[in-house]
Amino acid sequence: MEPPISFDGANSGFQAGIVNGSVHTEFHHHAAPDPLSLLPFATHAPFNSYNHQHEPTCLPDTRVDLLQEIYDWADGKDGQDGRSIFWLNGLAGTGKSTISRTVALRYNEQKRLGASFFFSKGGGDVSNAGKFFTSLALQLTFSVPSLRQYICEAVTKRSDIASLSLSEQWRQLVLISLSNLQSESYQSYILVVDALDECENDEDLQTILQLLAEARSLKTVRLQVFLTSRPEIPIRYSMHNILQAEHQDLVLHNVPLTVVNNDISLFLKYNLGTIRQEWSLEAGWPGEVVLRQLVLHACGLFIWAATACRFIREGKRFAHRRLDTILEGSSSAVTEPEKHLNEIYLAVLKHSISSEYLDEEKEEVCYMLKHTLGSIVVLLSPLSTSSLSRLLHLPKEYLGRTFQDLYAILDIPDDPTRPLRLHHPSFRDFLLNKDRCGEFWVDKKEAHQILAAGCIQLMSQTLKKDICEMHAPGSQTSEVESSWIEKCLPPEVQYACLYWVQHLQRGGSQVHSGDDAHRFLQAHLLHWLEALGWMGKTSEGIQAILSFEAHVPVNESPNLHEFIHDAKRFALYNRPVIEQAPLQLYCSALVFAPEKSIVRRQFEKYIPPWIQMKTKMQENWNAALQTLEGHQGWVNSVAFSPDGKQVASGSGDMTVRLWDAATGVALQTLEGHSTWVRSVAFSPDGKQVASGSGDKTVRLWDAATGAALRTLEGHSDWFVSVAFSPDSRLEQSLFVSNDWVIEGKEKTLWLPPEYRPTSMAVWNRIIVLGLSSGKIIIFGFKEGLKLLL
Numbered sequence: 001m002e003p004p005i006s007f008d009g010a011n012s013g014f015q016a017g018i019v020n021g022s023v024h025t026e027f028h029h030h031a032a033p034d035p036l037s038l039l040p041f042a043t044h045a046p047f048n049s050y051n052h053q054h055e056p057t058c059l060p061d062t063r064v065d066l067l068q069e070i071y072d073w074a075d076g077k078d079g080q081d082g083r084s085i086f087w088l089n090g091l092a093g094t095g096k097s098t099i100s101r102t103v104a105l106r107y108n109e110q111k112r113l114g115a116s117f118f119f120s121k122g123g124g125d126v127s128n129a130g131k132f133f134t135s136l137a138l139q140l141t142f143s144v145p146s147l148r149q150y151i152c153e154a155v156t157k158r159s160d161i162a163s164l165s166l167s168e169q170w171r172q173l174v175l176i177s178l179s180n181l182q183s184e185s186y187q188s189y190i191l192v193v194d195a196l197d198e199c200e201n202d203e204d205l206q207t208i209l210q211l212l213a214e215a216r217s218l219k220t221v222r223l224q225v226f227l228t229s230r231p232e233i234p235i236r237y238s239m240h241n242i243l244q245a246e247h248q249d250l251v252l253h254n255v256p257l258t259v260v261n262n263d264i265s266l267f268l269k270y271n272l273g274t275i276r277q278e279w280s281l282e283a284g285w286p287g288e289v290v291l292r293q294l295v296l297h298a299c300g301l302f303i304w305a306a307t308a309c310r311f312i313r314e315g316k317r318f319a320h321r322r323l324d325t326i327l328e329g330s331s332s333a334v335t336e337p338e339k340h341l342n343e344i345y346l347a348v349l350k351h352s353i354s355s356e357y358l359d360e361e362k363e364e365v366c367y368m369l370k371h372t373l374g375s376i377v378v379l380l381s382p383l384s385t386s387s388l389s390r391l392l393h394l395p396k397e398y399l400g401r402t403f404q405d406l407y408a409i410l411d412i413p414d415d416p417t418r419p420l421r422l423h424h425p426s427f428r429d430f431l432l433n434k435d436r437c438g439e440f441w442v443d444k445k446e447a448h449q450i451l452a453a454g455c456i457q458l459m460s461q462t463l464k465k466d467i468c469e470m471h472a473p474g475s476q477t478s479e480v481e482s483s484w485i486e487k488c489l490p491p492e493v494q495y496a497c498l499y500w501v502q503h504l505q506r507g508g509s510q511v512h513s514g515d516d517a518h519r520f521l522q523a524h525l526l527h528w529l530e531a532l533g534w535m536g537k538t539s540e541g542i543q544a545i546l547s548f549e550a551h552v553p554v555n556e557s558p559n560l561h562e563f564i565h566d567a568k569r570f571a572l573y574n575r576p577v578i579e580q581a582p583l584q585l586y587c588s589a590l591v592f593a594p595e596k597s598i599v600r601r602q603f604e605k606y607i608p609p610w611i612q613m614k615t616k617m618q619e620n621w622n623a624a625l626q627t628l629e630g631h632q633g634w635v636n637s638v639a640f641s642p643d644g645k646q647v648a649s650g651s652g653d654m655t656v657r658l659w660d661a662a663t664g665v666a667l668q669t670l671e672g673h674s675t676w677v678r679s680v681a682f683s684p685d686g687k688q689v690a691s692g693s694g695d696k697t698v699r700l701w702d703a704a705t706g707a708a709l710r711t712l713e714g715h716s717d718w719f720v721s722v723a724f725s726p727d728s729r730l731e732q733s734l735f736v737s738n739d740w741v742i743e744g745k746e747k748t749l750w751l752p753p754e755y756r757p758t759s760m761a762v763w764n765r766i767i768v769l770g771l772s773s774g775k776i777i778i779f780g781f782k783e784g785l786k787l788l789l
Contacts, residue, residue, distance in 0.1 A: 035155035036141065036148075039134040039173075040162050042125035046139060047104035047116040047192060051421070056306075057102040059270055062263040063095070066255065070103055073248055074112075074190055074224060083248045084216040084224055087239060089231045090252025092426040093303030093341060094260075096228040099252075100194035103226050107190045114189035114223065115139035121198040121425055124381030129204035133169035134162050136191065140174065144189065150177035158669075165658070165668035166204065167705035170211040181220045188222040191215075197229040198425065207704055209238040214707075216246055253300070260300045267302065268294055271309040275319055286323060293327060297344075299337040303424045307344050310423070311351075311408035325351060341426060342436045345409065349440050352405035366439060368402050374442035375451055376410075377428040378506075380499045382419035385412070387492035391454045449507035455500035456520050462493050463527035465606065466583060468534055473583045473608070477534060485534050497531050501544040505551055513557040517548075525567055526585045526603050533582030539663045542571050546662055566598040572626040575664060587611065595619050626664045630657060637679045642686045646703065650677030656691045656701065668706040672699055683724045692722040692735060736767060741779070749779075 044051045058067065071077075073086050090096050097118065107113040115136040120126045141148040154172045155161055161172055181187075191212075199205045215223040229235050231251070239247060268291055276285050286294075298304040308326055315322035325347055353365050375392060385403070389396040396416070403412055403420075411421040422428060434441040468480060468488045489497075504511060511517045521528075532541040549564045571578070574589040586606040593600035596619050633652030640647055640661065647659040656670040656677055670691070679692040682703065689701045698712040722735050735742040739756055741749035751757075755777060757769040769777040 035152045035159075036138060038155055038159055038162065039138050040125075040131045041138050042117070042131040042135045044120075044123065044126050045117045045131070045135045047101050047118060047194075048108070051419075052101070052118065055101055056098055057105055058095075058098055059266055062266050063099060063102070065259070066099070066250070066252075067102065069250065070099075070226065071106070074103075074107065074188075074226070076188070083246055084222075085213065085242070085247035086224070086226050087247055087249045088226070088228045088252060089235070089249070090228075091337070092230060092429065093301040093337070093424065094252045095302035096252060097194050098302065100192055100226070100228050103190070104192040107192075111143070112188060112190055114143050114191050116192040116194070118194040119196055119198040120421070121200070121428070122377070122379050122382060123198075123421070124419075127198065127381065128200045129166060129208060131162075132199075132208065133166060133173060137169075137173035137177075140177075140189075144181075144187075146181060147177055150180045153177075160666070164666060165706055166207050167211060167702075167707065168668040170214075171706070175214060175218070178218055178221050178223060186220075186222065188224065191223065191225045193225060193227045195229060195425075196227060197232045197235060202234040203704070205234055206238040209235070209242065210705055210707075213242045213246060257300055261295050261298075264298050264300070264302060264305050265291060265295050267305050268298075268309065271305075272312070275309070275313050278313075279317060279319055281319065290323070290327070297326070297340055299340045301337050301341060303426055304337075304341055304344050307348070307408050307423070311344070311348050314405070314407045322351070338436070342430060345427060345430050346437065346440070348406065348408045349437075365402075368398075370440060370442050371450070372399060372402050373406075373431060373440075374444075374447035376420060377422070377431050377442065378444060378447045378451065379495075380502060381495055382421055383492060383495060384415075384417050384419050386416045387490065387495070388420065390490075390492045391451070391458055391496065393454060393457065445506070445508045448503045449509055452500055452503035452507050453516065455496035455503060456516050458492060458496045459500065459524060459528065460520055463497075463524050463531055465527060465530070465586060467527070467531060470583060473587050474581055475583055476581055477536065477579065480534065489531055489535060493531070494535055497528060497535065498537060498540060498544075501548050501551075505547060511548070511552055511557070511560065513560040518557075518560045518563070521563065521567065522602060525599065526606065529571060529578055530582040530585050533578040533585070536579075538571075538575055538579045539660075539665050542568075542575060542663045545571055563598050563602075566621075569621045569625070570597065570599040572664065573621070575626065576629070592617060594621055597621070628659050628664050628666075630666050630669075631655070633676065636677060639680050639682055639689075641682045641703065642684060646682075646686075648680040648682060648689050650680040650691055650693075652676040654693075656680055656689065658689070658703065658706070670699075670701050670706055670708070672708055672711075673697070679722045681722045681724060688724075690722045690724065698722060698735060736769075741767065743781075 043049060046052070070086060070088070073083065088096060088099060100116075100118065104113055104116045116139070117132060117135060118126060125131050137151050141151055151173055154177060158164070158168075158172060161169060164172075193208075193212075196205060196208065199208070212225045212227075215225060239249070272286055272291070275281070294305070294308065298308075311326065312319050312322045326344065349369065352369065353362055357365065372388075372392070372394075375388065383391065385399050386396055389399050392399075403410060406412070409423055409427050411423055413419075430436050431440065431442050432444050468475075468485060470480070486494075504517060529538070529541055532538050545564065545568045549561070549568055552561045552564055554561045570589065570593060573593075574585070577584045577588055586603075587608060590600055590604060590607050591611055591613065595617050628647070628649070631649065631651040631653050633654075635649050635651050637650040638647060639649075645661055646667065647661050649657050649659070651657070654671070654673045654675060654677060656673075658667040658670070659665065660667055670689070673691065673693040673695050675694040677691050677693050681690050682688070683690070687703055688709065689703050690698055691701070692698050696713070699708060700710040700712075701707065702709055736757065739751050739753075740747045741751065751769075754773070755769065755771065758772050759770040761768045765781045767779045767781070769779075771777065
């Protein structure tokens with residue numbers, strides 16, 4: 001058979017070949033890929049996800065008045081129709097998440113739940129905002145089917161939407177899509193966001209609140225947000241910046257104690273009654289007197305009651321004995337809720353160490369409890385028992401025995417491949433506080449050091465060239481099934497690749513030349529970058545290198561510092577190809593690296609023998625750190641933010657783009673100008689970006705969210721340059737058009753033809769004009785444009 005002739009179109013393929021003189025053809029039709037598959041989804045975020053299926057909702061006849069207040073707000077019966085956010089805040093253990101699940105369940109059954117997202121510290125995808133809006137958008141396509149078309153259009157328009165800023169994701173995927181809905185009847189949907197305070201990044205947390213408040217601007221649909229959190233400062237500050245008329249607040253720990261105690265009594269009566277039936281205990285057990293004692297010991301905390309019930313239930317036929325342990329270990333004279341919580345957690349931990357052990361055996365078990373629980377509470381993403389055993393280099397059976405009496409505080413799935421989780425984040429607070437947990441105290445820095453060492457050891461044993469067995473050096477990440485990547489890079493290895501540097505930093509110990517981290521990088525830098533490429537986490541790897549470099553003492557470890565600095569240049573320069581074809585690390589990346597690159601010299605043995613270099617490369621890295629690509633037209637202006645963390649660029653494609661200056665990641669695209677953008681500038685406080693355009697307008701943008709703040713119109717000419725006043729006020733800012741210097745909207749200094757700039761810069765109150773004659777003219781202005789030549 002002759003070589004076949006092939007043709008591949010967007011959705012079909014044709015192949016023809018000649019066999020024994022006859023033409024044989026095949027035509028294949030390929031379904032177009034679903035745009036929604038490009039949106040990353042946090043699988044544990046929804047209230048009804050697999051991980052949340054056994055979590056409780058409020059029992060009948062409990063939280064009655066509180067729930068009614070929430071339902072009145074959601075149903076528009078509270079007379080406060082304009083309030084798009086309901087913020088339920090309360091101290092740890094007061095039952096916020098249970099209320100959230102109850103609200104989500106109610107409106108899911110009524111077909112009014114738009115989406116839900118339950119944050120969890122140390123919960124991987126649900127511990128940060130990275131997949132927050134994409135997860136909400138995907139859920140909305142199911143709860144509001146007519147929305148699917150518009151969200152698909154948004155993804156088709158920007159296939160990289162998931163890598164853009166939170167504001168871009170929110171506006172393109174949710175706000176604009178909802179605005180496009182055409183409905184004869186005005187629909188209302190609820191978003192449930194639980195435990196926002198457990199989102200890792202305070203800036204992301206504040207951005208989320210600012211963006212969610214924009215839901216009030218929707219005209220064709222009503223979108224309401226039910227939000228819970230602890231009353232942490234960043235959230236209180238952000239809520240303060242939202243008009244009071246736009247949110248309703250309820251402080252859970254201010255609910256009268258008599259009401260809370262009645263609800264806890266009903267909760268205990270139900271759960272202890274279930275235990276009585278399970279183990280055929282005597283009728284009436286445990287009795288009204290004991291029940292009242294337990295209610296007093298709970299001190300208004302539902303988490304105390306829930307932990308106590310789990311502890312008693314796990315005692316099985318010894319439920320009586322465990323109940324006595326709780327009552328003996330708790331003092332009704334203690335009134336502080338936290339101390340009661342300490343007592344119940346201590347009771348669970350002490351009970352897991354058998355009184356029949358010898359003293360040295362008790363010490364060993366106590367050490368293992370601290371070692372394993374300490375690792376769980378500082379993990380940056382949850383792991384299963386199997387994965388944790390590999391990361392800690394302990395037998396899985398050993399961990400199983402250690403955890404067997406800890407079901408009251410740990411959610412331990414029967415499936416060993418599913419992640420371990422704390423029942424409540426208050427246990428993390430308890431275990432990391434020396435004053436609260438005594439002999440069980442976990443030194444947070446030491447726990448991070450243990451995990452850092454485990455990550456480095458695991459990666460050293462596992463990572464290798466072509467770990468996904470692709471063989472072809474041009475293999476594309478887009479062509480590999482995620483299931484195959486997960487098989488080749490199991491969860492604990494992916495965890496180690498992502499978080500080893502963070503654990504090193506949080507452990508507080510310095511890194512030095514010749515230590516384990518240095519030796520790992522010398523042997524496996526390319527293997528690590530390759531793994532990150534297959535995982536789609538190259539930018540996170542670059543950020544880790546930058547953090548590692550800042551952590552290395554230059555004078556004490558010059559060799560390590562030089563190596564990691566060169567690794568940074570190597571990774572930044574090759575980021576695009578690592579993201580697309582990771583195996584090019586051993587080909588293109590090494591071949592085109594400078595002759596004196598430390599990384600090149602260290603790993604040149606990996607250059608394939610079929611590449612024969614006839615020409616020498618440049619000796620050293622040039623001054624260009626990286627190339628930022630994405631504009632579709634000329635780039636006319638570039639500006640750094642005052643802190644140097646962001647870059648703004650204005651282009652002939654009518655857009656302004658914001659970039660992460662460290663990693664080169666595109667943060668957001670600002671659209672609104674009707675022709676080319678000539679000038680961009682950050683305000684002195686870094687909170688705003690101004691852009692001047694050939695459409696004769698200056699636009700002001702929020703640098704954090706990308707929101708369009710203001711537009712200055714009425715100018716008669718296009719702008720060459722824009723600069724803010726020192727106090728960031730646009731009204732006193734300077735602009736230069738073709739022939740005028742302008743303050744705010746006022747033309748104040750006309751420029752004769754021979755002084756009209758071909759390029760210029762404005763800084764503070766100083767204007768520098770570059771003329772076609774080769775001259776440079778400098779003007780200084782006081783406020784009010786008094787000229788200082």
